[in-house]
Amino acid sequence: MKTKMVLVLLAAGALYAVQPVGAHHPFAAVYDTDKPLTLTGVVVKVDWVNPHGWIYMDTKESDGTVKHWTIEMSGPSQLSRHGLKKADFTDGMVATVKGYQGREDPALANGRTLVLKDGRSFYIGSVGGPNDGADR
Amino acid sequence: MKHFLHFHAAAAVALVGTVLLAGCAAPAPAPASEKPSASEPPYRPVASVREIMNSVIDPSVDVVWNAVKTVIERGRPTEHAPTTDEEWAEVRRNALVVAEAPNLLMMHTRPIAPPGAGSNAPGVELPPEEIRALIDKNPEAWDLFAQQLQDAMKPALAAIDKKDAQALLDAGDEIDTACESCHTTFWFPKATAATH
Numbered sequence: 542m543k544t545k546m547v548l549v550l551l552a553a554g555a556l557y558a559v560q561p562v563g564a565h566h567p568f569a570a571v572y573d574t575d576k577p578l579t580l581t582g583v584v585v586k587v588d589w590v591n592p593h594g595w596i597y598m599d600t601k602e603s604d605g606t607v608k609h610w611t612i613e614m615s616g617p618s619q620l621s622r623h624g625l626k627k628a629d630f631t632d633g634m635v636a637t638v639k640g641y642q643g644r645e646d647p648a649l650a651n652g653r654t655l656v657l658k659d660g661r662s663f664y665i666g667s668v669g670g671p672n673d674g675a676d677r
Numbered sequence: 678m679k680h681f682l683h684f685h686a687a688a689a690v691a692l693v694g695t696v697l698l699a700g701c702a703a704p705a706p707a708p709a710s711e712k713p714s715a716s717e718p719p720y721r722p723v724a725s726v727r728e729i730m731n732s733v734i735d736p737s738v739d740v741v742w743n744a745v746k747t748v749i750e751r752g753r754p755t756e757h758a759p760t761t762d763e764e765w766a767e768v769r770r771n772a773l774v775v776a777e778a779p780n781l782l783m784m785h786t787r788p789i790a791p792p793g794a795g796s797n798a799p800g801v802e803l804p805p806e807e808i809r810a811l812i813d814k815n816p817e818a819w820d821l822f823a824q825q826l827q828d829a830m831k832p833a834l835a836a837i838d839k840k841d842a843q844a845l846l847d848a849g850d851e852i853d854t855a856c857e858s859c860h861t862t863f864w865f866p867k868a869t870a871a872t873h
Binding site for chain 2: 569585587589590591616618619631634644669
């Protein structure tokens with residue numbers, strides 16, 4: 542019984558790791574436009590999936606610790622329309638994301654702009670986000 | 678259901694008119710559009726809109742959206758897509774649920790949330806009674822958004838029938854746009870207007 546319980550908890554943990562928030566959720570319900578942020582770090586993983594893509598980024602905090610961010614993007618079609626390609630995500634790449642922090646989860650963000658190390662900048666904001674001019 | 682309600686309203690108006698005009702003239706017949714349809718089914722909504730969203734649309738649209746994706750870890754992409762007939766059939770079954778569910782949403786007497794339930798995100802999402810008021814003020818827009826979701830499912834179903842993973846991935850964007858258009862209009866009309 543104990544083993545079963547551990548397996549159930551592990552499965553639940555794995556599900557959480559795959560699904561940072563409900564797959565479909567309105568921007569306003571999850572992110573706070575009063576918490577703009579700029580993150581620079583290493584992109585360790587990307588989910589290129591509908592309705593929102595996800596960047597998993599590690600940033601170095603001022604105290605030397607590493608913070609693991611989960612950053613929402615728009616869906617694959619929108620990203621492609623704005624010129625971003627799957628091949629742009631290379632091993633160990635460093636990037637900067639501007640966006641908004643989650644209302645409840647301090648390690649969750651909604652990305653609006655992605656800037657790669659070579660200077661190329663892409664609009665990655667999801668549908669339903671604020672009219673903040675990031676898409677212009 | 679709307680026609681059914683119209684029938685009652687028309688009947689009440691006709692009754693009052695009959696009393697007022699008795700002995701003067703016969704009341705004019707109700708316009709054709711207000712006549713009850715003999716074939717109007719006696720719809721009986723059980724779930725609220727919120728429950729339809731959470732229990733019917735969301736779980737099914739997630740299957741459609743997640744059917745095709747790429748996971749890139751440390752620069753290495755892994756592609757995911759249905760490969761067997763059974764897997765495609767499962768995606769199609771869920772796509773049909775999403776395509777038909779808007780018909781449930783267009784039943785205008787369906788409550789927005791279960792009795793006593795409030796906003797899911799107070800201060801951000803409108804409370805159910807304000808959502809209801811917005812919809813009642815513009816029921817045509819509500820129906821159009823519901824039909825927009827149905828229209829958005831057509832390319833997805835076509836892609837599934839062709840077993841075309843890329844087309845299904847592309848169709849996902851249109852579905853999301855349909856969802857968000859309605860959400861920002863009726864659930865979060867103020868929140869997304871913020872500018873910084």
